[in-house]
Amino acid sequence: MSIFIKSDSKxxxxxxxxxxxxxxxxxxxxxxxxxxxxxxxxxxxxxLPAAAKSSEYGNDFPDLIKTTYGKGETLTSFKDxxxxxxxxxxxxxxKDPARTATNFKTDPWSITVEGEANKTGTFHLEDILKHxxxxxxxxxxxxxxxxxxxxxxxxxSLAEMLKRFEPTSKANYVQFETLYDxxxxxxxxxxVLDWPYRDGLRMDEAxxxxxxxATGIYGHHLPNQNGAPIRLVVPWKYGFKxxxxxxxxxxxxxxxxxxxxxxxxxxxGFYANVNPQVDHPRWSQATERxxxxxxxxxxxxxxxFNGYGEQVAHLYKGMDLKxxx
Amino acid sequence: xVNRSRRVDQAKRIHQxxxxxLRYSKEIFKFGYVRGVILEAALKSELLMQLKLKFTGVxxxxxxxxxxxxxxxALLVMNAINNELGPNPVEEMIRTLGDxxxxxxxxxxSISPARKILNQTWLICYRRMIGLFAFFYASMHFLSYIWFxxxxxxxxxxxxxxxxxxxxxxxxxxxxLVPLALTSTNRMMKRLKKNWGRLHKIVxxxxxxxxxxxxxxxxxxxxxxxxxxxxxxxxxxYRLVLKFKx
Numbered sequence: 001m002s003i004f005i006k007s008d009s010k011x012x013x014x015x016x017x018x019x020x021x022x023x024x025x026x027x028x029x030x031x032x033x034x035x036x037x038x039x040x041x042x043x044x045x046x047x048l049p050a051a052a053k054s055s056e057y058g059n060d061f062p063d064l065i066k067t068t069y070g071k072g073e074t075l076t077s078f079k080d081x082x083x084x085x086x087x088x089x090x091x092x093x094x095k096d097p098a099r100t101a102t103n104f105k106t107d108p109w110s111i112t113v114e115g116e117a118n119k120t121g122t123f124h125l126e127d128i129l130k131h132x133x134x135x136x137x138x139x140x141x142x143x144x145x146x147x148x149x150x151x152x153x154x155x156x157s158l159a160e161m162l163k164r165f166e167p168t169s170k171a172n173y174v175q176f177e178t179l180y181d182x183x184x185x186x187x188x189x190x191x192v193l194d195w196p197y198r199d200g201l202r203m204d205e206a207x208x209x210x211x212x213x214a215t216g217i218y219g220h221h222l223p224n225q226n227g228a229p230i231r232l233v234v235p236w237k238y239g240f241k242x243x244x245x246x247x248x249x250x251x252x253x254x255x256x257x258x259x260x261x262x263x264x265x266x267x268x269g270f271y272a273n274v275n276p277q278v279d280h281p282r283w284s285q286a287t288e289r290x291x292x293x294x295x296x297x298x299x300x301x302x303x304x305f306n307g308y309g310e311q312v313a314h315l316y317k318g319m320d321l322k323x324x325x
Numbered sequence: 326x327v328n329r330s331r332r333v334d335q336a337k338r339i340h341q342x343x344x345x346x347l348r349y350s351k352e353i354f355k356f357g358y359v360r361g362v363i364l365e366a367a368l369k370s371e372l373l374m375q376l377k378l379k380f381t382g383v384x385x386x387x388x389x390x391x392x393x394x395x396x397x398x399a400l401l402v403m404n405a406i407n408n409e410l411g412p413n414p415v416e417e418m419i420r421t422l423g424d425x426x427x428x429x430x431x432x433x434x435s436i437s438p439a440r441k442i443l444n445q446t447w448l449i450c451y452r453r454m455i456g457l458f459a460f461f462y463a464s465m466h467f468l469s470y471i472w473f474x475x476x477x478x479x480x481x482x483x484x485x486x487x488x489x490x491x492x493x494x495x496x497x498x499x500x501x502l503v504p505l506a507l508t509s510t511n512r513m514m515k516r517l518k519k520n521w522g523r524l525h526k527i528v529x530x531x532x533x534x535x536x537x538x539x540x541x542x543x544x545x546x547x548x549x550x551x552x553x554x555x556x557x558x559x560x561x562x563y564r565l566v567l568k569f570k571x
Contacts, residue, residue: 080412092546095411145544147413192546263545282489282542291412295405295473 052077052152058220061134061154070138076149078218080292085225086143087244088192089178089185097225100186106229106245115175115251118166125229129215131164132156136219137212139235141242142274142306144260146299148288153233154216159207167203167251175200175256176232177248193259199243200256200270201234202315210235210311236308238272269325273316274306278325390451394458397425398465415473422466423495427539427553429459430532434560453509456528460506463535467499491541498535501527529564532557 056078083098090097090104109125133156142148162174180196182188188195205211212233215222222228227244234241240260250256260268267281276286287299305312316324401421404410410417433455440448475482485492505525507513514521536557539550 076412084412088545092548094413147416149412190546190548279488282491284485289413289415294408295414295418298476 052218057218058216060219060221061136061216063134064154064219065133065135067135067137070140070150070152073138073140073150075138075152075218076291078220081149081151081217082223082225084291086145086239087187087225087227089187089195089197089245090225091187092192096187098223101224101228104184104224104228106224109229109247111230111246112248113165113250114248116168116171116253117251118168119164128161128230129156132161132213134215139210139212139233140306141233141235141239142288142302144238144240144268144272144280144285146280146283146285146288146302147291148300148302149291152218153212153214154219154222155212155214155230155233157209158211158213158232159209161213162206162249165249165251170253171251172203173200173252173254173256174203174206175248175250175252175258176243176246177250178243179245179247194262197243197259198256199232199241199258199260200252201241202255204315205234205312208312208315210308236274236305236312238268238274240268241272271316271321271324273312273321273325274302275304275321275325276302277304278322387450387454391454394429394454397421398462415469419466419469419474422462422469423539426459426462426466427532427535429455429462430528430535431553431556431560433459434528434532434557438560438563457506457509460502463499463502467496491538494534494541495538498531498538501531501534505531529561533561 052075084094085097086094087097087101090101091099110122111125111128112122113120134154135156136152136154138150138152140148140150167174176199178197179185180188201211212235214227214231214233215229217223217226222231227242230246231244232242232246241258255270258268258270260272261270274285279285285302288302289299290297303309401410401418405414405418408414433452436448436452436455440446471477471482475485486496487493505527508517508521508524517524536550536554539553540547543550
């Protein structure tokens with residue numbers, strides 16, 4: 001039942017992170033026996049205190065295709081990934097979304113496509129998902145606040161979806177928008193951010209094979225606090241680019257407005273690529289705190305493009321990344 | 326009968342040692358908490374009823390307030406030991422300690438106004454303790470930062486303090502609190518005479534800087550520091566009004 005799709009690069013994986021053969025074999029065994037997701041086994045091997053347990057996995061996607069993305073990474077525990085969330089629509093505290101998003105209605109859900117594309121209009125989520133090849137990818141996730149986690153996302157390639165809307169030659173950028181519904185999203189009652197939340201990518205960034213639309217994590221449907229029912233995941237950028245609960249996709253000719261960029265243009269750039277050499281004005285981006293690690297664990301070194309340089313560095317060739325941060 | 330009169334005698338004797346709420350300060354300094362606790366034990370049962378609670382006043386409650394002030398710290402340490410500080414325990418610890426530092430600064434600043442407005446002189450007995458707790462939480466806040474965030478790496482701490490304005494300001498706050506804590510003893514009070522009061526007015530700019538430190542680290546939601554700012558403005562505003570009235 002497990003089809004392995006090879007990601008076209010090994011760059012993200014350090015030699016030290018590669019699982020030994022015996023672990024690998026036992027992993028195959030494990031998958032055959034249990035049919036449970038890939039990441040859990042080697043998480044056990046590295047044995048960090050709060051790493052994900054296989055019991056935390058769901059089986060909401062029976063036809064899930066496993067991939068080799070993030071092979072060897074220690075997964076963050078499901079509990080940590082679902083109780084420590086920046087989702088200001090549901091409150092600005094990290095614990096707020098898990099508490100206040102419980103009754104959020106994500107069904108029915110539709111996405112409006114507009115702007116520079118041939119196939120615009122409003123689409124039901126099921127119709128969008130119908131064409132999608134649902135797969136699992138383990139990605140590192142680096143928040144602009146200098147913490148990080150490793151999450152097994154379930155979803156599909158962003159490029160595959162965008163192509164179906166047939167963007168025109170004028171579509172240089174794509175902008176996404178989160179739902180605006182203060183009745184359901186109590187955080188939107190106060191104007192903490194310029195609602196609705198918006199973010200965007202340059203078209204070539206969006207078309208990069210790494211760019212992903214997630215509908216699940218850890219084999220579960222996406223929990224509300226993690227951006228249900230559908231969200232963006234661009235692992236080489238800071239977390240805030242990974243816009244949640246998307247209701248609108250707009251193809252634009254010019255660089256679109258992005259909420260955090262509008263809120264603090266000196267602190268949050270349009271690109272927001274993970275870059276240990278460009279500090280946030282208020283804190284260093286050279287290191288990151290891995291979620292679930294205890295008091296005595298040192299902070300981890302942050303990698304350029306969050307370690308995905310081989311796949312995405314060419315997108316920024318010739319650009320001054322200190323200026324276009 | 327004999328027995329009863331002896332008890333009354335005893336009660337009267339103990340009574341002399343108990344602080345009159347209006348003569349509190351000298352008495353409190355003469356007898357420590359320990360003696361207070363012993364006296365309290367002696368006063369339990371009948372004697373307590375005869376003497377009435379209010380005479381035992383500050384003497385009686387001070388240890389309790391002390392323990393109460395220590396509770397947030399105790400809870401935090403307990404949660405840390407039990408691994409219940411969430412996915413990012415270091416951040417949780419640093420923030421919680423910082424929050425309590427500011428809360429205690431504000432509680433300390435509210436004692437004088439409350440004393441005057443409510444006409445409850447005894448409140449002043451708690452001011453030093455609250456102030457020292459503000460210093461305690463600020464120190465623990467700073468310590469947890471240099472320990473768990475920077476692992477005592479001097480180079481990185483110095484770089485942070487120089488490069489990051491909100492850390493610079495937090496550090497200045499801590500530095501300014503040190504002399505206040507050091508001069509909080511009776512002996513220093515006597516020695517510095519009028520200057521003691523002048524020196525301790527530093528707490529006003531410190532509290533403003535501490536809130537600025539909070540404001541500067543917030544990303545977008547200014548609600549909590551905003552509320553604290555309103556409280557601080559009222560507390561400092563009250564003092565300004567008094568000053569101009571005179």
